[in-house]
Amino acid sequence: MIGLISATAAGAAARDRLAAAWPQRTRVYDGPVGDAVRRAFSECEQLVCFLATGAVVRLVAPLLEDKSADPGVVCVDEGGRFAVSLVGGHGGGANELAVEVGELLGADPVVTTATDSVGIPGLDTLGFPLEGDVAAVTRAVLDGEPVALDTEVAWPLPPLPLAAQGAYTVRLTDRAVEPGAQEVLLRPPSLVVGVGASKGAPVEEVLELIHGALQDAGLSPRSLAELATVDAKAGEPGILDAARRLGVPLVTYSADELAGIDVPNPSDAPLAAVGTPSVAEAAALVRGGELLVPKRKSAGQPAMATCAVVRRPARGRLAVVGLGPGARDLLTPRAKAELRRASVLVGLDQYVDQIRDLLRPGTRILESGLGAEEERARTAVAEARKGQAVALIGSGDAGVYAMASPALAEASDDIDVVGVPGVTAALAAAAILGAPLGHDHVSISLSDLHTPWEVIERRVRAAAEADIVVTFYNPRSRGRDWQLPKALAILAEHREPTTPVGVVRNASRPDGTARVTTLTDLDPATVDMMTVVTVGNTATRDIAGRMVTPRGYRWQESASKSGSAAGQEEPK
Template identity: 45%
Template sequence: MSESVIGQVATTATSQARADVIDGFLGTTRRYTTSSAEGLKQAWDECDLIISHLALGATTRLIAGLLVNKKTDPGVVVVDEAGRFVVPLVGGHVGGANELARKVAEGLGATAVLTTATDALGLPGLDTLGWDTSGDLAGVTRAVIDQRPVALVREHPWPLPALPSNVTEPGVERVERRGTHVKVLPPPADPQARILLSDSTAVPDDLPTVVLHPKSLVIGMGCNRGTSVAALRELLDATLGVHGLAKSSIGVLTSVDAKADEEGLIELAAELGVDFVTYPAAELAEYQVPNPSAHAEDAVGTSSVSEASVLAHGAGLIVEKTKTPEATIAIGRTEPRGRLAIVGLGPGAADLLTPRARKVLSESAVVIGYRPYVAQIRSILRPGTEIVSTGMGTEDMRTALAIEKAREGRNVAIVCG
């Protein structure tokens, strides 16, 4: 996918010099150096993210009339005249302004002033995980922040970053670990809200519920030469609708190499914002599929395109081939995987951790390591992180536990010296 377009509105010599510094660590940005009002308006139309080198109040007044929808408006970050503070003004989560503010602040040696509640509390925003959401995002987020009981339901074990202790997974035993001692905790109170990880369109209404839609679906398609994107879209939408699957959970579109230049498929992938991946006919022909076709074999050299390309991408088939006179479609689901990362602590001080190490630790739901090593980074872990810190001689236990947690669909980090 393409990189976000970042623009900088810098109309003074001082701000332009600072914009040069920012380009040094972000990469080249677009510059708007004439009138502040004209520059912000032009950047608003052309950029995904905007860095304004104006005062916060001035920036607020100038963009007020441009605001339409937080899901489509660009994120705006303000850098003060002295370069000491970086403030996300709008689009903190969805627009990416919070993340940009962190990067700019780190590069300038400044302070990022984040005022969104989850960021202020060190919690992951449910709309910042790279997945679309539906349902009551605001209500469930408030329940999480207010420490009310919230159920986490994962229809499949897609991994998440650490969530606070009031968010619990039904059926998953809660434990407290002190070294090698494990204490089973009592069941939580009845939930007052729910976080549901699902690639279906259904939203339960018995509790305030937000649905997170992971990019789990693989769409395999074949078609006649010259089939329009409208016909392909109609088949896709109808198939998803019949099976109650969320369009926002589509992660990739697949087909056979012979269709790599098929305009309709290329346009459909672009509309969906996903990659279009094709496989050689000889490779697809090796897969056993429920609905082979002699016509497809004659046309492109394999008896299956839609079903076989789903399987070739490593997904399990959940919707068998459906066809129209113009095209075929099949749908698969990728198997969720946890992640096991080994994080080296470098010299040992928390402020000397590499940015990548910090990022991995912030995304990990489970952190495991030798007790002195864990103590060095405990303060930077998110609330709710499951921490396993043990003494010398327990290396085998730590390794086995890390593998077990990753297999459960957790993001796990083992810290080492």
């Protein structure tokens, strides 16, 4: 919850804008400002104070205890010009909150945290438990001193400007070791503990068994990702309480799933009780990995619990990111976040140039020229399989005539895949032209490099006969100059010569051009691969120089007859 505190009418107005935008996230604190700040500080994860920074400093200073637990505090000035991350930039999320508040209120976010200011992810923002001299190692990174990255466990990380050797070290490990001088330990969530238990097994017995197994194997409990068991034990109190006290989720699998896992120590007892010869080992191994601790029993008499420990393989992450049509303000915040998260970027060289300035220092860039789509897809998937955090970029929406299809054709279930939508060329062009896509519409690529022309022609004819608005991608190149005239001729068999046609080149970019012509007057020689051609249907009209395709609903017909709107827009 975000506590909102203000002292003046101007502050209250801005406060109310946040409250209206985030009704589920915010709570307004009224009354004397000092009391409101103190109550919000004790009750909320974050605060936005519409007060002078000096006043907020004096109010929160006596309340501060630990930067890892204190709320994040953001200050907004009376004029609404700045959103200042004051306290808890990383631990309290104030840096991100300042950016969000700034976007909503039109204020400039002010973030002074050193790592954020230079575009380097802070070690305390990577999502891993960490130990050691974080301040000294971070300072060394900022000062450009060589800091070594020692990955005992492969795990996807954002880009870090680290070296192979150095006086300072960042070590990624799940072993129970103490950090050395000038060293930070990052604890990846690499360990899974499979648990079996008799009915009524005490939580203390389950916890003692788990801690003993980890300790004897020299493993850190801070790298524990989850407990796993059979569905039949999903409600067992001792297992549920153990997961809660360890702060990890409990994952369950069916007996049939576990029975299919090859384990070194099957037993007749669990087979008779829950339908699988193994619970602890099988539950830990069901997603693969290295068995570090075979099944062991608790010390109770009789033993009421079993456990096994597995180091699961690191799952690489592939984000397929749509960059939009080219304008920076049409690049989505989610796409920006994925670009900054990736340690490896794969893309067409001209698209890489568009977003190079958004990448964090240390990002490894694998770029190639036109015509290497399949190679880029294979490269991106291969890097993700190595445990890397990869972003594969494409223009528009990466799933529309772009990189998502070849990449997902290569990818299997051994990596995590995230799709990030983007504004497609058809949509960007349509917004410039007016509203040509107001009713049913289709996009067709005229490139026959991968699709036989017979297939493309059949699709164009189907769209022509169905009276659907058509947007042509890849309409004409130097080596393909006859396909567009042929497609237009097919449409002309079913549409009037005066049918509006929109031609947009480099939609949304500074050098972009757009015009509305007709099916008869369009000169295909003026079209190239940077152009999108949108052909209206029989209802599309040129109204004040804009292409408009009526939605065609009954209420529109009645509205046109009565001269007033007779209905409401349907939800989409």
